[in-house]
Amino acid sequence: PGTVPVTLKVNGQTHSVQIDPRATLLDTLRETLHLTGTKKGCDHGQCGACTVHVNGRRVNSCLTFAAMLQTAAIETIEGLGQPGNLHPMQAAFVEHDGFQCGYCTSGQIMSAVAMLKEPWGPADADVKEAMSGNICRCGAYPNIVAAVQSIRH
């Protein structure tokens, strides 16, 4: 199949790439731009491992065509913080042990950061509902909630 030229702005950097118009944002991030912090779990919108921000809102990058995002501001976990200069939410996940194997963690953190700008209530139950699109197969949920709540309060 043919490819199309696409210009993507990821973590403040502009990338001109040549991609299959059917390529997902997830595959483009990982395979074309080599930003592998964003993870592929289910590849069909069920697990949240692939969560990134598009114009500040969380999206499942496995359900989004990269070619549709020419004018969008895309942020991935690599843009959020770096070793030695972690985003407060990343530091909170470390502090509260908000992971076990870590595969879901970048999606959890991207989801949590965007969720803080959404109109959810302060109760643990609201955090669980707000984060229900992000699955943790290890079951680290109590610590994930504690990490998110430590930033909210």
Ligand code: FES
């Ligand atoms: Fe996108 Fe699971 S990989 S939701």
